[in-house]
Amino acid sequence: MDHAFSESEREAVYRAIFERRDCRRFLPDPLPDSVVSRLLVAAHHAPSVGFMQPWNFILIRSAEVRSRIKAAFERANQSAAELFDGDKGTLYRDLKLEGILDSPLNLCVTCDRSRQGPVVLGRTIQPEMDLYSTVCAVQNLWLAARAEGVGVGWVSIIDPADLRLILGIPDTIVPIAYLCLGRVPEFPDTPELQRLGWLSRIDLEPLVFEEGWGRHLETFHLSLPDDDRS
Amino acid sequence: MDHAFSESEREAVYRAIFERRDCRRFLPDPLPDSVVSRLLVAAHHAPSVGFMQPWNFILIRSAEVRSRIKAAFERANQSAAELFDGDKGTLYRDLKLEGILDSPLNLCVTCDRSRQGPVVLGRTIQPEMDLYSTVCAVQNLWLAARAEGVGVGWVSIIDPADLRLILGIPDTIVPIAYLCLGRVPEFPDTPELQRLGWLSRIDLEPLVFEEGWGRHLETFHLSLPDDDRS
Numbered sequence: 098m099d100h101a102f103s104e105s106e107r108e109a110v111y112r113a114i115f116e117r118r119d120c121r122r123f124l125p126d127p128l129p130d131s132v133v134s135r136l137l138v139a140a141h142h143a144p145s146v147g148f149m150q151p152w153n154f155i156l157i158r159s160a161e162v163r164s165r166i167k168a169a170f171e172r173a174n175q176s177a178a179e180l181f182d183g184d185k186g187t188l189y190r191d192l193k194l195e196g197i198l199d200s201p202l203n204l205c206v207t208c209d210r211s212r213q214g215p216v217v218l219g220r221t222i223q224p225e226m227d228l229y230s231t232v233c234a235v236q237n238l239w240l241a242a243r244a245e246g247v248g249v250g251w252v253s254i255i256d257p258a259d260l261r262l263i264l265g266i267p268d269t270i271v272p273i274a275y276l277c278l279g280r281v282p283e284f285p286d287t288p289e290l291q292r293l294g295w296l297s298r299i300d301l302e303p304l305v306f307e308e309g310w311g312r313h314l315e316t317f318h319l320s321l322p323d324d325d326r327s
Numbered sequence: 328m329d330h331a332f333s334e335s336e337r338e339a340v341y342r343a344i345f346e347r348r349d350c351r352r353f354l355p356d357p358l359p360d361s362v363v364s365r366l367l368v369a370a371h372h373a374p375s376v377g378f379m380q381p382w383n384f385i386l387i388r389s390a391e392v393r394s395r396i397k398a399a400f401e402r403a404n405q406s407a408a409e410l411f412d413g414d415k416g417t418l419y420r421d422l423k424l425e426g427i428l429d430s431p432l433n434l435c436v437t438c439d440r441s442r443q444g445p446v447v448l449g450r451t452i453q454p455e456m457d458l459y460s461t462v463c464a465v466q467n468l469w470l471a472a473r474a475e476g477v478g479v480g481w482v483s484i485i486d487p488a489d490l491r492l493i494l495g496i497p498d499t500i501v502p503i504a505y506l507c508l509g510r511v512p513e514f515p516d517t518p519e520l521q522r523l524g525w526l527s528r529i530d531l532e533p534l535v536f537e538e539g540w541g542r543h544l545e546t547f548h549l550s551l552p553d554d555d556r557s
Contacts, residue, residue: 098362098475098476098477098510099476099510100476100510100511100513100514101474101475101476102339102342102343102473102474102475102476105335105336105339106335106338106339106342106474107339107474107475108336109332109335109336109337109339109340110339110340110343110470110471110473110474111365111369111471111474112332112336113332113340114369114372114467114470114471115372117372117374119374130547130548130549130550131550132328133547134548134549134550134551135341137531137535137549138531138551138552139341139344141528141529141531141534142344142345142347143466144347144349144466144469144481146481146483147520147525147526148518148520148521148525148526148528149526150526150528150529150534152534153534153535153536153540154534154535154536155535155536155537155538155539155540156535156536156537156538156547157537157538158537158538158546159538162538162539173451173452176451176452177448177451177452180446180451181446181448189448192448194448194449207540213526216410216411218407218411218419218422218424218520218525219424219483219484220483221403221406221407221410221484222403222406222407222483222484222485222486222487223483223484223485223487225458226483228455228458228459229458229459229462229465229503229504232459232462232463232466233462233465233466233469235459235463236373236374236462236463236466236467237344237466237470239374239463240340240344240467240470241340241341241344243332243340244331244332244336244337244340244341245328245331245332245337246328246329246330246331246332247328251374251376253376253449253450253452253453253456254449254451254452254453255452255453256452257452257453263539264539264540265539265540265541266540267540270540273459274459280328280329280330281330283330284330288378290377290378290448291378295377295378295448296377296378296379296380296443298371298378298380299371299380301367301368301371304371304380304382304383304384305367305383305384305385305386306383306384306385306386307385307386307387307388308385308386308387308388308389308392309385309392309493309494309495310383310385310437310494310495310496310497310500311495316388317360317363317386318360318364319360319364319367320360320361320364321364321368322368
């Protein structure tokens with residue numbers, strides 16, 4: 098196809114997509130500023146609604162700040178753990194769900210909802226588009242990090258009010274992602290929650306419809322890779 | 328760095344990130360099912376909170392369905408255009424903001440908020456995490472598409488209520504992205520809104536803070552690429 102990458106380039110892009118993992122175990126070695134810079138540039142080149150570029154990036158290495166974040170995680174996680182009963186509850190309590198203090202770098206990615214003024218092209222009838230643009234920046238960074246050999250973990254079990262307080266984030270700014278970054282002992286073959294039997298990967302085919310919700314495939318032939326690229 | 332890709336693989340991942348574009352001009356040639364399948368598999372391997380995999384994919388090729396979607400875009404865009412005055416208003420009305428009928432394939436990516444039941448690991452205190460997971464799937468697809476030579480455009484100027492009605496999407500399901508996909512005459516060097524002077528790319532450095540909001544870089548050295556990878 099015109100404009101397609103070479104086969105080896107294409108395979109590299111898919112490799113990043115399939116081998117990206119949500120990492121919770123890190124090596125303490127600091128990341129070179131040059132590598133972190135490349136990840137930030139990758140994030141900054143995400144698509145954004147109306148070219149709004151609503152993101153900011155807060156790099157966090159201070160042990161004191163990270164210990165306050167870790168305490169916020171512990172509070173939220175204690176409440177969360179109570180929601181899972183029986184075997185799930187036991188498994189939940191055994192899971193390692195963050196690497197806030199183990200990783201050499203934490204990164205909070207935020208969305209400035211007022212950037213470029215009150216009216217933004219493309220965000221007129223779907224006001225949440227700026228939040229989604231910021232998530233695209235996170236995913237760019239995550240894939241670039243995989244290519245660099247850098248592990249990334251998204252910690253979502255923190256009350257955003259705690260993030261605001263600890264990091265001094267103003268009311269008009271939305272914290273989107275709190276990430277842990279660092280070298281990792283491994284990128285496992287499968288997601289940890291799958292390996293531990295928390296949930297399995299869903300079959301793709303029943304998730305794909307044609308022409309409307311719930312209308313399963315009739316004319317489109319979904320071809321899946323031979324290996325279980327989980 | 329251990330686990331890093333080779334230099335050529337890493338460059339391929341960055342190439343996809345930097346050369347991805349929001350496309351509005353398409354060639355009518357249909358996309359092979361095999362290529363579309365690879366894009367869907369890439370989307371399905373996005374990170375998801377608690378391994379929830381909340382997405383569905385509605386493939387839309389029917390001219391009748393697409394003409395209803397196009398009419399919904401026209402309605403939303405007419406209201407939107409009224410929000411831009413003067414030169415911006417003139418420029419806005421000249422912009423091509425979608426390729427709903429020109430592209431051979433439209434794709435609606437949705438988020439099923441009830442998938443995996445009411446309590447999902449990692450979504451207990453940040454309930455919007457499932458929406459963000461679905462956006463990660465969109466970005467995976469977008470980057471894979473660039474590697475395949477397939478253009479993708481995200482049409483956000485449609486009332487989600489119209490999408491629900493036209494595509495029969497139930498109340499519990501949130502439409503996240505309405506995408507146009509197809510071969511394209513070109514992937515321009517810069518985003519169209521930048522080329523036309525709508526907005527410029529923001530300098531990255533002032534967007535990066537250390538240890539807290541608004542605290543500009545002191546110890547971290549942000550190194551930017553020599554070329555203006557816009």
